[in-house]
Amino acid sequence: MTDLNIADEPEETKVERHASWAELFFDLVAAAGVAALTHALGSELGGAGLGLYALLYLTFWLSWTTFMLYGNVSAGQTHVVRLMIGMFGLGVMAASVPGVAHAVLGHGHDLRPLAVFAIAYLATRIYGAHSWRRSEVLLDFPVVQYSVGLLPWFISIWVEGGWKLTLWAVGVSLDLLLILVVSGNKLLEHAQARFTAQTTSRRRRRPGGPGGTGPVLQGVSVDSTHLSERLGLFVIIVLGESVVQVVNAASDARYGIGLLATALASFVLLAGLFGLSVVFGYAGLPHLRAGRISTRAALGLHCLVTGVVATLGVSLSSVVSHGSDPLPGPHRWLLCGAVAAYFTLGVVTGVASRSSDAQRTISRVITGIAVPLLLGLLATDVTSRTLVAYLALVVLAHLWFERRSAPAQGQV
Incomplete structure (x- = not known):
């Protein structure tokens, strides 16, 4: 199954659907994070300020896109509580932005906002990725299935100094690279192979269980x-x-x-x-x-x-x-x-x-x-x-x- 083009479904299969009130509310909270970034950028327009703005903006965009696509695919089965929890995570990230900017650009000594931002980002992304049903694989956004880009963020919690931001940049770069290079077909094949291996391993530990290779994963694309x-x-x-x-x-x-x-x-x-x-x-x-x-x-x-x-x-x-x-x-x-x-x-x-x-x-x-x-x-x-x-x-x-x-x- 390959990536779909925007609005390329046949006319007879289209069902008109609009953003829900909860989704609009979620977008406003994500935009509040972007607003916090622009206010921080206004105080420092040098290379360091622009670099920090770009890095943090991508974290908000990746988090927003994860939940946005969840609502897109789940449609009427979207759990509003999940969106609300994602909004809270984005809110914590947004509230941490001024402290992060001050610590990085103003050479402040309080590094706690960086840790808070990293933990909030990790929690938001992980929770958003686990919103999907276990039998579904989103073909259009590989970072939902592959969380390798979050590993540098996890390590950064215990790292001091400039290496913390370097690890953040590496993590975001890995996520963007996955979006660019991992095709929908390859993503589905790898996910199916990993799921089958896990199912087989569990059955070997329980010899009396049923045979077979387990259920087949379903590739899903966006509306x-x-x-x-x-x-x-x-x-x-x-x-x-x-x-x-x-x-x-x-x-x-x-x-x-x-x-x-x-x-x-x-x-x-x-x-x-x-x-x-x-x-x-x-x-x-x-x-x-x-x-x-x-x-x-x-x-x-x-x-x-x-x-x-x-x-x-x-x-x-x-x-x-x-x-x-x-x-x-x-x-x-x-x-x-x-x-x-x-x-x-x-x-x-x-x-x-x-x-x-x-x-x-x-x-x-x-x-x-x-x-x-x-x-x-x-x-x-x-x-x-x-x-x-x-x-x-x-x-x-x-x-x-x-x-x-x-x-x-x-x-x-």
């Missing part, structure tokens, strides 16, 4: 329609968190026409990304069309897109704070780099899903990637509100083009 909705909703929630950061920054700024213009440009930028990802995209991914890429590819691109969108909240709140002053170098590059990264992922999605011809791809590269990077390089003396206005115009240009070409692509 693509439900998955696309969950991915899109999470992007919307992260965009909303970015709006909250802009509002919070504006509440502390001096009122005036300049503040209104800055807030308006920031909102237009975020609303434009909503249009590209949700209105003219699919599963929260810009330029994606249904049934064009595999589930794993969609999950990977979703992880990157939401991570990039979350960083925009940090950049835009800094824009509101600086007002008529130019942005400092790190803040300017984070803002322009995040916009360029978003459009880079859009180009990858468009090419992978075959929704872009060569001319359209080249225009997206020039306007969506080259222009923001040039602004980051050259706009050293440009006011922060002017810079975000330029970037908002870039997004609006892409929206206009998508709206113009939508009828030809069958979009509403």
Whole structure:
């Protein structure tokens, strides 16, 4: 059995299904963890801060995806209590983020938040992996069946100093590698062989038991329609968190026409990304069309897109704070780099899903990637509100083009 494409089931077999209230509640708690990360990133924009943000963000995404896919496959048999326990684990992780950031970036001496974060992550991932029925093997997300990536985290509890974060990075890298290299067929074969060996071993210890090799494991895949909705909703929630950061920054700024213009440009930028990802995209991914890429590819691109969108909240709140002053170098590059990264992922999605011809791809590269990077390089003396206005115009240009070409692509 191979990986399914997003929304590639025959029309007659599809049953319309939407996210439950419990699933939406779960997404909000996961987004709270991402919000805690962006607040920590705002205090340190150096390489160490970005590296810590990326590492911790991936832990939240892996934990969220484990429970999200459990709800997706289990459908009406999902245990709400399991989701609530997963939410509590994510909440503990989120509450530990400021302490982790202070210990790592501020060279604090209290290392207890790192231990709390590691234990909460281990407990959340292990509990999420055990939510699946023993006879089922999820083909689209190997880390549910293989927990080798958690071993470095377990060791890190007893390790001091910088090696702790190194072990965390190794563990997350192992999980990502499993997602990339282990196919659905191989995953099912290995799981069946291991399950058969365990069953045979138990029967040898009980000679009077029945013969045979035991039950055959069943490979299960995701409900693509439900998955696309969950991915899109999470992007919307992260965009909303970015709006909250802009509002919070504006509440502390001096009122005036300049503040209104800055807030308006920031909102237009975020609303434009909503249009590209949700209105003219699919599963929260810009330029994606249904049934064009595999589930794993969609999950990977979703992880990157939401991570990039979350960083925009940090950049835009800094824009509101600086007002008529130019942005400092790190803040300017984070803002322009995040916009360029978003459009880079859009180009990858468009090419992978075959929704872009060569001319359209080249225009997206020039306007969506080259222009923001040039602004980051050259706009050293440009006011922060002017810079975000330029970037908002870039997004609006892409929206206009998508709206113009939508009828030809069958979009509403």
